[in-house]
Amino acid sequence: MTDNGAGTDTGAQSSRITRLFDIRLIVGGLLTVYGVVLLVMSFWDSSEDIAKGAGIRLNLWTGIGLLVVGLGMLLWMRLAPLRAEPDRTGSAGGPAEPRA
Amino acid sequence: MLRLHPSALDIVLLALYFLTVLGIGFFARRAVGTSADFLLAGRSLPAWITGLAFVSANLGATEILGMAANGAQYGVATVHYYWVGAVPAMVFLGIVMMPFYFRAKVRSVPEFLKVRFNNPTHVLNAVVFAISAVLIAGVNLYALAIVLQALLGINLYLGIVVSAAFVLAYIGAGGLSSAIYGEVLQFFIILAGLIPLSIAAVKNVGGFSALADKVTRTALGDNGLHAWKGTGVGAVDPNPIGANWIGIVLGLGFVLSFGYWTTNFAEVQRALSAKDLSAARRTPLIAAYPKLLIPAVTVIPGLVALVAIPDFGTSSGLTYNDAIPALMQRLLPSGVLGIAITGLFASFMAGVAANVSSLNTVVTYDLVQPYLRRNRSDSFYLRTGRLVTVVGIVIAVFTAILASHFNNIMVYLQSLFSIFNAPIFATFILGMFLRKTSAWGGFWGLLAGVVSGSATFFLFQTGVFSVASAIYATFIQAGVAFVVDIVVSLVVTAVTPKPDPAAIADIVWSRRNRASEPRDPVWWRRPVLLGGVVLALGVVLNVVFA
Structure with a gap:
């Protein structure tokens, strides 16, 4: 007898998976923070740091890249938010996903 | 392994990551009500998340460091582990095998064997898997502690215990959702460290053609730049990988890789946690695209390490496994170095977490629930899942300590x-x-x-x-x-x-079963299309690097 995810069951518990937060917030948030930190750090990059990185300003470019991805993810979350579905008993309910 | 000297800033970046992961565990705990929430993530996740988790769960640091080491030791032919040894199997899982898992309405891979064959087969697979999951979790813990010790000077046993406690905290709280969310985060962090490293590494040796030229002058020779050259049966000038094309295609490509990617529950679990059959089928297909490209950030640094570091891979110099850490030390300034170190830790962590999260599902649903403690309430099985997580991690700690004394046995x-x-x-x-x-x-x-x-x-x-x-x-x-x-x-x-x-x-x-599979209305979600494109890209890459 298999138990397919959310729904009614013996015992008092019911599924709470619909409360799961949006990971895009965390990923976007952390990457943005990292990006800002690296960008700020890059202003202090000494010439030997830059020479070490084969002449590329690694902190600067990585910071920019992380910022772009982080903000992009937050923007995606803004544009296509998770919508909480009404609880459906007996089915594998979960956060409604707008696409993909 | 050599010592890195992270600055205070690098440590802060690392600490931020750990706090974030603990936060994931803490907030994911709110979403756990049933055993299915804890062990299966409620089978509710969207395909992009399960897809990234799928590729990430396999991107342990042994995989990253190991593939770079293989790149240095065997040359470009290392790509076979990806383009022949992973992508076709992932496509097969998504297109062909997923519908079987869903039609059987099973929650785990061993459970399929119960439905199709009988209980002894079920138990055999479940037990073998459980042992291997604990073993791999322990090996990952040990490898993580080694890195902590070598790179940062932290005592080995302390490193093992603290890392284990950390994983226990976030997996024990939020279960599979925590593990999967952690894997998604890990995916981005790993790339954030490896991409700058690879770019700087190539520039450091003077560009791609200079790198190619230098590789031909090492022991790898010209064949070191080719994936297929020198793999004819009985080739006079053999490829450094040391196997012929039959061994590569049938052995690595078919038997070993299909076996791992289609039936290893640590991977398949990520697909089964998707919200419906379409998302589950797309999970390994979505994962296949980054998988095609990962060699760029593992094999290339391996080759750079080989040509740029004197005595690399010889008994007097660094070992092959030191490829990526050595490049990190040479090339990365404080800042990106912190990100790269965080990426390494993230990947080790996820290697432990993926195995523990699949272990607790198999033990709870495939051993305890059907055979050991039947017909209990769901909250009993939820508690079981949490208990197995604790016990599993404790056993993994002992395995890690054993590995420190008997490393060869672990291998x-x-x-x-x-x-x-x-x-x-x-x-x-x-x-x-x-x-x-x-x-x-x-x-x-x-x-x-x-x-x-x-x-x-x-x-x-x-x-x-x-x-x-x-x-x-x-x-x-x-x-x-x-x-x-x-x-x-x-x-x-x-x-x-x-x-x-x-x-x-x-x-x-x-x-009849084949015809009853629902058609995806959106063309770019069709598994056959997604799978076909990634396979075609794989073929193109194989031709380019032949």
Whole structure:
């Protein structure tokens, strides 16, 4: 007898998976923070740091890249938010996903 | 391994990551109400998340450091592990096998064997998997502690215990959702460290053509730049990978890789946690695209390390495994260095978490619930899941400590268990596509495959058999296990009662079942399209780097 995810069951518990937060917030948030930190750090990059990185300003470019991805993810979350579905008993309910 | 000298800023970046992961565990805990929430993430996740988790769960640091080491040791042919040894199997899982798992309405890979064959087969697979999951979790913990010790000077045992406690905290709280969310985060962090490293590494040696030129002047020679050149049978000038194309395609590409990617529950669990069949099918397909490109950030640094670092890979210099840490030390300024270190830790962490999260599901749903403690309430099984998480991590800690004293044994055990993927795959294929395979055929075939694989393995280890390269030896071991499984399954099937056709009608291949699969309305979600494109890209890459 298999138990397919959310729904009614013996015992008092019911599924709470619909409360799961949006990971895009965390990923976007952390990457943005990292990006800002690296960008700020890059202003202090000494010439030997830059020479070490084969002449590329690694902190600067990585910071920019992380910022772009982080903000992009937050923007995606803004544009296509998770919508909480009404609880459906007996089915594998979960956060409604707008696409993909 | 060599010492890195992270600055205070780098440590802060690392600490931020750890806090974030703990936060994921803390907030994911709110979403756990049933055992299915904890063990299966409620089977509710969107495909992009499960897809990234799928590729990430395999992107442990042993994979990253190891592939860079292989790049330095074997050259460009290392890409076979990705383009031949992973992507086709991932596509097969998504397009062909997922519908079987769903039609059988199973929550885990071993459970499929219960539905298709019988309980002994179920238990055999579940137990073998559980042991291997704990083993791999322990090895990852040990490897993580080694890195902590070597790179940052932290005591080995302290490193093991603290890392284990950390994983326990976030997996024990939020279960599979925590693990999967952690894997998604890890994916981005790893790339954030490796991409700058690879770019700087190539620039450091003067660009791609300079790198290629320098590689040809190492022991790898010109074949070191080619994936297929020198892999003809009995080639006069052999490719450094030491195997011919038959061994590569059939051994690595078919038996070993299909076995791992299609039946290893640590991976398949990520697909089964998706919100519906379409998302589950797309999970490994979505994962295949980054998988095609990962060699760019592992194999290339390996080659750079080989040409740029004096005495690399020799007894007087650094070991092959030091490729990425050595480049990190040489090239990365404080800042990006912190990100790269965080990426390494993230990947080790996820290697432990993926195995622990699949372990607790298999033990709870495949051993405790059907056999050991039947008919209890769901909250009992939820508590069981949490308890298994604790016990599993404790055992993994002991395994890690054992590994520190008997490292060679751990390597043997890991290699041994990877051989088992081959007979498991054989049994699944027989179960899915050969209607008449009987229950006892399934069991005895699987057992025979496991035993013969082990026997062949030990014969190679003790030197009774030997071949040119370790990779080729693994292909042979897996091949023997695969073939023996099939032969014994068919023989036993011939002399045991056939399965009841009605009972298995839904879960074996048939034209009716195939026709009843729902068509995805959106064209870019069609599994065949997604899978076809990634396979075509793989072929193109193979041709370009042949």
